[in-house]
Amino acid sequence: MAAQILDGRALAKEIRAEIAAEVAAFKEKYGVTPTIAVVRAGEDPASVSYANAIKKTFEKREMGFQLHVLPETASQDEMVELVRRLSADPNVHGIIIQEPLPKGMDEAAVKEALAPDKDVDGVHPVNAGRLAQVAPVGRPPGVLDYFVPATPLGGLEILKRYGIEISGKRAVVVGRSNIVGKPMALLLLRENATVTICHSRTRDLAAVCREADILCAAVGRARLITADMVKPGAVVIDFGVNFVDGKMVGDVDFEAVKEVAGAITPVPGGTGPMTNAMLLKNVLEAAKRQVGG
Amino acid sequence: MAAQILDGRALAKEIRAEIAAEVAAFKEKYGVTPTIAVVRAGEDPASVSYANAIKKTFEKREMGFQLHVLPETASQDEMVELVRRLSADPNVHGIIIQEPLPKGMDEAAVKEALAPDKDVDGVHPVNAGRLAQVAPVGRPPGVLDYFVPATPLGGLEILKRYGIEISGKRAVVVGRSNIVGKPMALLLLRENATVTICHSRTRDLAAVCREADILCAAVGRARLITADMVKPGAVVIDFGVNFVDGKMVGDVDFEAVKEVAGAITPVPGGTGPMTNAMLLKNVLEAAKRQVGG
Numbered sequence: 001m002a003a004q005i006l007d008g009r010a011l012a013k014e015i016r017a018e019i020a021a022e023v024a025a026f027k028e029k030y031g032v033t034p035t036i037a038v039v040r041a042g043e044d045p046a047s048v049s050y051a052n053a054i055k056k057t058f059e060k061r062e063m064g065f066q067l068h069v070l071p072e073t074a075s076q077d078e079m080v081e082l083v084r085r086l087s088a089d090p091n092v093h094g095i096i097i098q099e100p101l102p103k104g105m106d107e108a109a110v111k112e113a114l115a116p117d118k119d120v121d122g123v124h125p126v127n128a129g130r131l132a133q134v135a136p137v138g139r140p141p142g143v144l145d146y147f148v149p150a151t152p153l154g155g156l157e158i159l160k161r162y163g164i165e166i167s168g169k170r171a172v173v174v175g176r177s178n179i180v181g182k183p184m185a186l187l188l189l190r191e192n193a194t195v196t197i198c199h200s201r202t203r204d205l206a207a208v209c210r211e212a213d214i215l216c217a218a219v220g221r222a223r224l225i226t227a228d229m230v231k232p233g234a235v236v237i238d239f240g241v242n243f244v245d246g247k248m249v250g251d252v253d254f255e256a257v258k259e260v261a262g263a264i265t266p267v268p269g270g271t272g273p274m275t276n277a278m279l280l281k282n283v284l285e286a287a288k289r290q291v292g293g
Numbered sequence: 294m295a296a297q298i299l300d301g302r303a304l305a306k307e308i309r310a311e312i313a314a315e316v317a318a319f320k321e322k323y324g325v326t327p328t329i330a331v332v333r334a335g336e337d338p339a340s341v342s343y344a345n346a347i348k349k350t351f352e353k354r355e356m357g358f359q360l361h362v363l364p365e366t367a368s369q370d371e372m373v374e375l376v377r378r379l380s381a382d383p384n385v386h387g388i389i390i391q392e393p394l395p396k397g398m399d400e401a402a403v404k405e406a407l408a409p410d411k412d413v414d415g416v417h418p419v420n421a422g423r424l425a426q427v428a429p430v431g432r433p434p435g436v437l438d439y440f441v442p443a444t445p446l447g448g449l450e451i452l453k454r455y456g457i458e459i460s461g462k463r464a465v466v467v468g469r470s471n472i473v474g475k476p477m478a479l480l481l482l483r484e485n486a487t488v489t490i491c492h493s494r495t496r497d498l499a500a501v502c503r504e505a506d507i508l509c510a511a512v513g514r515a516r517l518i519t520a521d522m523v524k525p526g527a528v529v530i531d532f533g534v535n536f537v538d539g540k541m542v543g544d545v546d547f548e549a550v551k552e553v554a555g556a557i558t559p560v561p562g563g564t565g566p567m568t569n570a571m572l573l574k575n576v577l578e579a580a581k582r583q584v585g586g
Contacts, residue, residue, distance in 0.1 A: 108436050125436060126405075129422025132479070133471045136492075142471075143401050143418060168494045170501075176482060178426045178435075186425070189469060189490055194501060196489040197482055199429075201461045208463075208487060211504075 003236075004263040006158050012273035015157070019280045020061045026287065027062075034287035035064025036120065036279075037086045040098035041079060041105070042072035047098040054096070057276055063283065066092065076105045080113045087115035093290055094120035094283035117289055120282035122149040122183065131186050145289060147282055152184035154274025155216060155237045156191070158265060164235055167192035170211055174198045174225065174251070175218035180239050184216050205229070215261075217251035225252040233262035239271050296529075297556040299451050305566035308450070312573045313354045319580065320355070327580035328357025329413065329572075330379045333391035334372060334398070335365035340391040347389070350569055356576065359385065369398045373406040380408035386583055387413035387576035410582055413575035415442040415476065424479050438582060440575055445477035447567025448509060448530045449484070451558060457528055460485035463504050467491045467518065467544070468511035473532050477509050498522070508554075510544035518545040526555035532564050 027033055036058055038051045051067055058065040068086065070078055079101070086092045095118045101107055111119075116126045130146035159166060171193035175181035181197065189195045198208055209215055209229040217225050218239035230236060240251025250267030258264050265271055320326055329351055331344045344360055351358040361379065363371055372394070379385050388411045394400055404412075409419045423439035452459060464486035468474035474490065482488045491501055502508055502522040510518050511532035523529060533544030543560030551557050558564055 108434075112437060125422030125426055125439075126419045127422065128425045129418030129420065132421045132425045132475055133418055136469075136494075141401075144405065146418075168496050170496075176429075182425060189475075189492075192492070192494040194489065194491055194495040196487065198487055199482075199485070201429075201485040202487040203461050203463075 003258045003261040004162075005258075006162055006235075006237075006263050006265045006270060008154070008158055008265055008270040008272065008274045011158060011161055012154075012277040015274075015277040016057075016061065016280060019277070019284055023061055023063055023284055026284065026292070030291050032287065032291045033062070033064045034093050034284050035066065035091060036094045036096065036283045037066040037068060037089075037092045038096050038098060039068045039070075039079075039082060039086065041070040041074045041102050043069075044098070044100060047100075051098065053276070054279070057280065058283075061280060063280065064091075072102055074102065076109060079105060079110050083110060083113040087113070087118055090290075092118065093287040094118055096121050096279075097123070116147075117145070118286055119147050120150075120279065120286050121179075122147040122282075123178070128178065128183070131183060131190075134190055136190055136192050147286070148187065149179045149183050150278035150282060151180050151239060151271060151275045152187055153278040153282075155184055155239060155271050156187045157274060157278065158237065158271065159214070159235070162263065164214070164263065166214065168194070169213040170194050170196070171214040171216065172196045172198060172209055172212035173216045173218065174205070174209065175216075175220075175239070177218060180218040181216075184218065184239075188214070188216075219251050221251055222249050223251070223253040225257065227253065227256040227260045230257050230260045232260055234260075236261045236264040237271065238265050238267050240267060241272065296551045296554040297455075298551075299455055299528075299530075299556050299558045299563060301447070301451055301558055301563040302566045304451060304454055305447075305570040308567075308570040309350075309354065309573060312570070312577055316354055316356055316577055319577065319585070323584050325580065325584050326355070326357045327386050327577050328359065328384060329387045329389065329576045330359040330361060330382075330385045331389050331391060332361045332363075332372075332375060332379065334363040334367045334395050336362075337391070337393060340393075344391065346569070347572070350573065351576075354573060356573065357384075365395055367395065369402060372398060372403050376403060376406040380406070380411055383583075385411065386580040387411055389414050389572075390416070409440075410438070411579055412440050413443075413572065413579050414472075415440040415575075416472070421471065421476070424476060424483075427483055429483055429485050440579070441480065442472045442476050443571035443575060444473050444532060444564060444568045445480055446571040446575075448477055448532060448564050449480045450567060450571065451530065451564065452507070452528070455556065457507070457556065459507065461487070462506040463487050463489070464507040464509065465489045465491060465502055465505035466509045466511065467498070467502065468509075468513075468532070470511060473511040474509075477511065477532075481507070481509075512544050514544055515542050516544070516546040518550065520546065520549040520553045523550050523553045525553055527553075529554045529557040530564065531558050531560050533560060534565065
């Protein structure tokens with residue numbers, strides 16, 4: 001029996017409509033336009049293209065978009081100064097720093113220049129730390145407000161909106177990046193899953209993956225997760241974005257795995273569109289925290 | 294065959310001697326005494342007793358100790374003000390805030406008043422976040438300097454000093470507190486273990502524990518981990534401190550488990566003495582970062 005397809009594109013559309021309505025109400029009430037500032041140095045083609053996509057998606061919901069580009073030759077001090085200035089600017093509610101940073105720039109120092117309450121990408125360690133320290137759902141959080149990177153937040157939202165139970169389930173996250181794998185593992189832990197984190201040093205990855213009721217792939221290797229690595233009926237969330245012969249494919253061998261899994265996100269049309277929707281949501285949330293009190 | 298006993302008491306003694314020598318050299322070079330400040334409100338007996346133990350251990354190594362006690366009735370603002378003042382005091386290098394805080398005090402707000410570079414207990418979210426974000430060993434860390442809570446740091450040090458291989462091993466951490474379970478899981482991940490985190494919602498805990506090459510227990514339930522939950526030959530690190538009929542016991546049923554495990558920490562005499570040694574180490578390290586630059 002083929003798996004249920006978890007349609008991220010349709011969900012994202014639904015969420016964007018909800019956000020557009022909330023943004024309109026927010027603007028009406030406070031006279032403030034929730035605004036994102038995208039910062040980068042240089043003209044890395046993928047960064048340029050991603051910034052354009054953000055611009056389009058924000059402007060379509062009548063949210064504010066600013067682009068701040070330093071030359072490739074900018075110093076770390078100039079970058080830090082720009083990030084600090086935007087962090088202090090009351091007309092900017094969310095800030096994204098695009099990578100790659102120019103060689104020699106210390107990423108850690110740059111991201112810690114962000115005001116945590118404008119860090120809508122959840123990259124500042126204080127946001128990562130609050131997520132790491134947050135109490136399980138159902139208890140008082142025990143931490144101040146935080147932001148979670150948009151991609152894992154979107155993966156979680158897919159599980160929730162499809163009514164997939166997480167508590168008590170075994171979740172396996174393959175990949176331990178700071179922007180997807182680790183925060184996804186911490187989110188699933190917050191939701192009371194028993195969570196395993198795998199990576200390049202994991203021995204017998206297939207056996208570990210087969211333990212998963214919920215299997216998340218975030219490694220950036222095309223079709224790494226094959227059908228024999230998936231427990232029949234498991235839910236598979238594919239965060240991979242890879243290109244093979246000009247075609248976008250995930251980290252999961254979709255065609256084969258969908259015959260084994262109980263539910264699966266396609267690539268494209270799964271977690272990708274959700275990332276975009278969650279970024280809108282984080283910026284609206286940032287504006288609410290800063291303006292709406 | 295009975296397990297190797299991982300003697301935390303002997304190791305801690307060795308480490309304290311190393312630290313005492315380093316402290317003497319540091320004082321000689323900089324004319325500064327590495328100093329800890331312990332902060333609390335009220336006279337919770339366990340806190341009083343722990344503060345006395347810290348005082349003794351620091352004074353024995355000729356390190357500085359300060360105790361700052363507010364009345365039980367102190368307000369959150371007074372506590373935050375005290376923590377800020379000590380954070381700004383150049384004669385204080387490390388600060389510990391003792392729990393429990395009086396009712397109505399927001400723990401999250403109090404701990405974020407700490408200067409991260411004096412947070413020798415690793416409780417500030419920025420330290421938790423840097424640990425969550427740190428790159429695996431062998432790569433550039435990608436984060437600024439951080440502190441890890443002393444108890445999990447001591448558990449890791451036991452593994453390292455006994456030459457126990459971590460990379461590629463399956464590690465299971467039972468317990469997800471912010472002070473032991475979660476940071477231990479993140480440390481093991483940093484060391485390239487494949488890490489699983491279990492907790493009260495985990496189904497079939499015994500089966501998950503049996504997957505572990507390295508099993509860490511940090512739940513605070515006497516003898517929860519029984520022999521049938523341990524894979525033969527596994528390394529067992531017991532962070533539990535429980536009292537049964539006036540006797541201190543760990544989270545592991547030591548007498549039975551030592552017949553199955555390959556190596557095991559006893560309670561008392563395992564992770565407990567290491568916590569104390571790691572706190573000394575963190576305060577010395579804090580002084581080095583602040584003074585030795």
